[in-house]
Amino acid sequence: MTNILANGEQQGDKHMSLEEFCGNIRRLESQGRNGIALFNEVISKGMAPDLIAEDEVQHSRRLERITTEITRRFRQEGMRVVLVAGPSCSGKTTTSRFLNHMLRDNGIQPCVVSLDNYFLNLDQRPLDPNGNIDYESFYGLDVKQLGRDVASLLAGDQVSMPTYDYVKGERAYRGNTLKLDSNSLLFLEGLHALNPLLVPDIDENVKFRLFVTAQATIYYGEKAGLEEHDNRLLRRIYRDYNSRGASALQTLQWWPGVLRGENLWILPFASHADAWFNTSMVFEFSAIKSRVAQLLQEVPESEPVEYKIAQRLTCVLDRIAPLTQEDFAAIAPKRRFLLSNDGK
Numbered sequence: 008m009t010n011i012l013a014n015g016e017q018q019g020d021k022h023m024s025l026e027e028f029c030g031n032i033r034r035l036e037s038q039g040r041n042g043i044a045l046f047n048e049v050i051s052k053g054m055a056p057d058l059i060a061e062d063e064v065q066h067s068r069r070l071e072r073i074t075t076e077i078t079r080r081f082r083q084e085g086m087r088v089v090l091v092a093g094p095s096c097s098g099k100t101t102t103s104r105f106l107n108h109m110l111r112d113n114g115i116q117p118c119v120v121s122l123d124n125y126f127l128n129l130d131q132r133p134l135d136p137n138g139n140i141d142y143e144s145f146y147g148l149d150v151k152q153l154g155r156d157v158a159s160l161l162a163g164d165q166v167s168m169p170t171y172d173y174v175k176g177e178r179a180y181r182g183n184t185l186k187l188d189s190n191s192l193l194f195l196e197g198l199h200a201l202n203p204l205l206v207p208d209i210d211e212n213v214k215f216r217l218f219v220t221a222q223a224t225i226y227y228g229e230k231a232g233l234e235e236h237d238n239r240l241l242r243r244i245y246r247d248y249n250s251r252g253a254s255a256l257q258t259l260q261w262w263p264g265v266l267r268g269e270n271l272w273i274l275p276f277a278s279h280a281d282a283w284f285n286t287s288m289v290f291e292f293s294a295i296k297s298r299v300a301q302l303l304q305e306v307p308e309s310e311p312v313e314y315k316i317a318q319r320l321t322c323v324l325d326r327i328a329p330l331t332q333e334d335f336a337a338i339a340p341k342r343r344f345l346l347s348n349d350g351k
Contacts, residue, residue, distance in 0.1 A: 024061065029289060047328040050293060055334040062289050070102075073282050074109040077215055081115060081192055086215050087161055088193045089117075092200035092276070093219030094269045096242040098286030102219050103196045116190050118160075122197025122205075124169045125153045129176035135264065143268020145199045149178070157195070157206050160187050161213075198268075201276040218280035221287045233323050236266060238287055241320065245295045248302055255302040259313040294338065296329040 028049075032042035049058055080086035089106075093099045100121075107117040125148050126132075135141040152169075159166050165186040169178045187193060199205060201216050223238045240262060247253035277283075288294070299320075306317035 026065070028058075043326050050290075050328040050330070050334075055290065055293070055330055056337045058290055059334070059337050066286075066288075069284060070105050070109060073217065073284060074106055074113065076282065077106070077110065077192075078113045078115060080215055085213060086192075087213040088157070088195060088206075088209060088215070090200040090205070090214055090216045091194060091196040091219060092198060092202075092217070092273065092280075093221075094198070094239065094273050095265050096239040096246060097219045097221045098284075099196050099198075099219045102217070102284055102286060103194055106217075107194070110192065114190070115192050116188070117192050117194050118185055118187060119194040119196060120157075120168070120185070122148060122153070122195060122199060124171045124178065125149045126171045126178060128178060135267075141264075141268070143198070143265060143272060145202055145204070145272045148199060148205075150205065154206050154208055157193070157209060160185060160193060161209070163187065198273055201279050202272065203276070203279070216280045216282075218277045218283045220277075220283060220285050222285050223287055237320065237323065238291075241292065241295060241299055241324075244302055245299050248298075254305060255299075255317060256306045256310060256313055259306065259316055260310075288338075290330060290338075292324065292327050293330045294335055296324045296327060300324050 028045075032045055035042035035045065049055070077086070077089060091099050091103050091106075103117075103119055107119065110117050127147055127149050129140060132140045132142070132147045133144045135144075141147065156166050156168070163186070165184050167180055168183045168185050170181050170183060171178050195205070201218060221238050221242070223233065240258075243262070243265075244255045244258045247258045248255070303317040303321050303324075306314050308314050
């Protein structure tokens with residue numbers, strides 16, 4: 008296992024694990040001291056690869072525990088469906104990919120179905136209180152068709168699977184099919200996967216519920232101006248620009264609706280989960296700082312609400328040392344995907 012050296016330097020046999028490192032930062036902040044200084048010192052001394060490697064180890068261990076429990080339930084209790092939910096940019100898709108890889112190592116064949124492909128056409132979606140399309144509503148899903156397809160899959164039938172065309176705002180069938188065998192495990196991944204109305208006719212005993220979240224691993228303290236959802240908001244600004252060509256202004260304008268939808272349709276069901284997984288990376292603010300800071304600078308003063316948020320986020324990022332290109336490249340490809348292109 009990689010260890011983060013205390014103060015960035017070797018001191019006899021004294022080492023600092025990632026858990027101790029994060030704990031030290033939280034303790035410094037609770038004492039009113041600058042915990043970010045310790046983080047920045049580690050980065051400046053060229054210790055970012057060690058920090059990244061240790062973070063990878065910790066994430067893998069937590070995922071291995073979840074994988075072990077899923078495997079046990081699949082083999083001993085007849086569990087057939089894994090439901091993976093979480094708010095926007097929490098890391099649902101990436102987490103599912105990691106779990107799928109680990110389950111294959113255990114001799115299980117995961118079959119992933121994205122709930123996004125069951126969105127209703129835009130002209131069939133419900134409206135929000137302002138009369139606009141409510142992209143976050145549970146009732147934007149074709150729950151009846153999903154229920155029929157899941158029942159058929161669990162019965163061993165071959166099913167034609169839809170694909171949602173985001174450009175046209177329509178669901179289409181393009182010849183994709185899916186069929187489960189006795190060694191297959193069905194993954195349903197999406198914002199609303201834990202809603203009890205999603206597949207209510209499927210026996211609860213065959214379901215495993217996983218809630219994916221992204222709570223900042225390092226607590227930077229109130230003085231830094233970091234708020235509860237900023238971890239995911241910064242990810243989404245980065246992701247929306249890279250994968251959808253959206254400006255930071257557009258993402259900031261969408262964000263209140265995203266949070267409203269989460270409070271209505273996602274967070275109330277988090278307590279139903281059999282397991283939680285935190286995808287936050289100790290180094291992620293450093294990883295995305297350079298690009299996101301540029302995007303935030305483009306938010307115009309003529310949009311005062313979004314401009315104020317952009318300035319606050321800029322102040323947060325200004326306090327944190329960025330990763331070099333070489334250090335960013337050291338992040339595992341699947342984890343880089345988490346930052347840049349993780350689902351909705």
